[in-house]
Amino acid sequence: MNPNRIDAPGREAGELSxxxxxxxxxxxxxxxxxxxxxxxxxxxxxxxxxxxxxYYGDHLAVKQVSLRFSGSDVTAIIGPSGCGxxxxxxxxxxxxxxxxxxxxxxxxLLDGADLYGPGVDVxxxxxxxxxxxxxxxxxxxxxxxxxxxxxxxxxxxxxxxxEDRVHAALREAGxxxxxxxxxxxxxxxxxxxxxxxxxxxxxxxxxxxxxxxDEPCSALDPVATxxxxxxIGELKERVTIVIVTHNMQQAARVAGTTVFMLDGELVEVGxxxxxxxxxxxxxxxxxxxxxxx
Amino acid sequence: xESASLSPRPRGFLPPVSGRRRRVDRFARSLLWLAAGVAVVxxxxxxxxxxxxxxxAWSAEFFTTDPTGDFFGxxxxxxxxxxxxxxxxxxxxxVAVPLGVGVALYLTEYGGDARLAKAVRFFVDVMxxxxxxxxxxxxxxxxxxxxxxxxxxxxWKGSAALALLMxxxxxxxxxxxxxLVPASLREAALALGAPRWKAIARVILxxxxxxxxxxxxxxxxxxAGETAPLLFTATIVKATTFDLNQPMNSLPAxxxxxxxxxxxxxxxxxxxxxxxxxxxxxxITLIAKLIQRxxxxxxxx
Numbered sequence: 200m201n202p203n204r205i206d207a208p209g210r211e212a213g214e215l216s217x218x219x220x221x222x223x224x225x226x227x228x229x230x231x232x233x234x235x236x237x238x239x240x241x242x243x244x245x246x247x248x249x250x251x252x253x254y255y256g257d258h259l260a261v262k263q264v265s266l267r268f269s270g271s272d273v274t275a276i277i278g279p280s281g282c283g284x285x286x287x288x289x290x291x292x293x294x295x296x297x298x299x300x301x302x303x304x305x306x307x308l309l310d311g312a313d314l315y316g317p318g319v320d321v322x323x324x325x326x327x328x329x330x331x332x333x334x335x336x337x338x339x340x341x342x343x344x345x346x347x348x349x350x351x352x353x354x355x356x357x358x359x360x361x362e363d364r365v366h367a368a369l370r371e372a373g374x375x376x377x378x379x380x381x382x383x384x385x386x387x388x389x390x391x392x393x394x395x396x397x398x399x400x401x402x403x404x405x406x407x408x409x410x411x412x413d414e415p416c417s418a419l420d421p422v423a424t425x426x427x428x429x430x431i432g433e434l435k436e437r438v439t440i441v442i443v444t445h446n447m448q449q450a451a452r453v454a455g456t457t458v459f460m461l462d463g464e465l466v467e468v469g470x471x472x473x474x475x476x477x478x479x480x481x482x483x484x485x486x487x488x489x490x491x492x
Numbered sequence: 493x494e495s496a497s498l499s500p501r502p503r504g505f506l507p508p509v510s511g512r513r514r515r516v517d518r519f520a521r522s523l524l525w526l527a528a529g530v531a532v533v534x535x536x537x538x539x540x541x542x543x544x545x546x547x548x549a550w551s552a553e554f555f556t557t558d559p560t561g562d563f564f565g566x567x568x569x570x571x572x573x574x575x576x577x578x579x580x581x582x583x584x585x586x587v588a589v590p591l592g593v594g595v596a597l598y599l600t601e602y603g604g605d606a607r608l609a610k611a612v613r614f615f616v617d618v619m620x621x622x623x624x625x626x627x628x629x630x631x632x633x634x635x636x637x638x639x640x641x642x643x644x645x646x647x648w649k650g651s652a653a654l655a656l657l658m659x660x661x662x663x664x665x666x667x668x669x670x671x672l673v674p675a676s677l678r679e680a681a682l683a684l685g686a687p688r689w690k691a692i693a694r695v696i697l698x699x700x701x702x703x704x705x706x707x708x709x710x711x712x713x714x715x716a717g718e719t720a721p722l723l724f725t726a727t728i729v730k731a732t733t734f735d736l737n738q739p740m741n742s743l744p745a746x747x748x749x750x751x752x753x754x755x756x757x758x759x760x761x762x763x764x765x766x767x768x769x770x771x772x773x774x775x776i777t778l779i780a781k782l783i784q785r786x787x788x789x790x791x792x793x
């Protein structure tokens with residue numbers, strides 16, 4: 200779709216698939232038969248949760264959820280506040296355990312490799328599975344360019360490669376035309392919607408396989424929200440996207456599959472249209488028709 | 493609304509402030525003004541007094557000669573004291589600032605609610621309140637009497653006492669600033685695949701840098717004015733030295749020494765040294781304030 204991206208060698212993806220074929224994600228590099236394949240052409244990843252439970256101390260926030268995020272479309276997770284949808288998503292890239300006292304049980308498989316297996320490098324997991332947060336959170340001390348480059352610098356990408364990938368990521372996030380003349384200006388100088396797209400660019404720059412979005416539009420105005428939703432439509436061609444949202448219309452607009460959660464339990468998964476028009480579960484119907492939540 | 497419609501007020505919907513409330517307000521305001529005034533008066537007097545007494549002692553020789561005196565009866569200046577203060581405090585800061593920031597990083601980034609972190613926090617709090625002379629005494633007993641390093645009194649032992657004094661101040665201020673770094677920045681860095689140390693080095697520390705520098709400078713300013721811990725660690729000498737293993741002069745010690753002398757010229761020199769010390773501390777504080785203001789403009793925490 201964008202020439203920079205296609206010309207770039209799919210090193211990260213190749214490395215990762217090499218590791219995944221050995222059934223582990225240890226951060227070690229190995230030869231891969233797919234090494235020469237450019238990033239966008241790599242088959243999108245499938246994420247599978249098996250009996251995943253998440254705790255905050257003694258409180259059980261996610262109860263034995265088994266679920267599959269298919270690589271072929273966008274998955275939306277809906278449910279009332281406090282139902283565990285954010286927590287569940289944070290388990291997928293192992294951010295949940297960063298909260299003091301929090302832990303997770305069960306398995307999260309990225310194309311069959313257990314992210315919670317012994318010896319798995321958390322850092323490698325987070326490089327493969329990017330995340331966009333509820334509130335735009337650009338690094339305040341960094342310029343627009345440095346914000347997007349930060350993930351690459353964290354992972355030790357060579358200087359020569361950084362510039363191309365930053366530009367490519369900004370184009371992908373639909374921000375290039377707005378910021379190309381002020382890449383050296385602080386990221387905080389952008390509007391809220393631009394900041395969120397900057398955060399998306401930052402996440403995309405490390406070329407993740409999966410992108411988790413935790414209510415990415417809840418702090419944005421309707422126009423900025425629309426921009427992000429259009430962006431999701433473009434990105435889903437290349438990245439497996441999971442989006443947590445409070446907004447049922449948003450789920451209906453962007454997602455092919457929708458998951459409904461309630462009190463930490465998975466209530467229903469199905470094609471978005473079916474879930475909103477003809478759900479199997481009574482609680483789903485009550486929620487989507489606005490009877491509670 | 494309801495009561496207004498039930499009993500319409502003849503003089504309009506919003507009544508004026510009652511006379512009593514206005515009087516109470518005026519009284520309370522004047523009390524606060526008075527309190528502020530009373531607090532400022534002694535501060536202004538101290539500054540004014542030091543300046544009027546001490547500025548007269550300033551001259552080129554005052555800054556360029558040691559307090560040894562010469563054949564012609566000149567008492568000499570305070571060069572060794574100024575340089576000694578800079579050396580001793582500088583060495584103390586070199587140790588205390590990195591150590592204090594390290595402790596603060598442990599407390600905020602790794603310690604959490606662990607037992608060790610709680611113990612460290614407790615001791616830091618206690619150390620903040622320990623009188624400075626106790627640190628001097630501690631160094632005197634452990635390093636000076638033992639003759640550690642082949643010397644009894646030495647500049648670096650004074651630095652050690654000041655470093656002990658600065659450590660809890662630096663730790664406390666850095667911890668407060670680090671806690672102000674939004675958790676969302678930490679999360680953003682970790683979610684990008686940053687190892688924890690890189691998240692700290694590239695995101696958390698830069699975000700908190702101005703606050704840490706400000707806190708450290710204020711700790712330095714505090715230490716620069718301390719006399720008690722230096723008297724029996726670095727002690728009082730006359731000659732300038734750049735060897736931290738030798739006894740070393742300092743401004744507070746020089747003031748202490750000169751004020752005791754039955755000699756007007758020496759007392760005058762003490763006032764001059766006092767102005768010098770206040771000026772040095774003022775400069776450090778102003779730098780700290782400047783850094784603080786600049787960071788506020790940028791919108792960093």
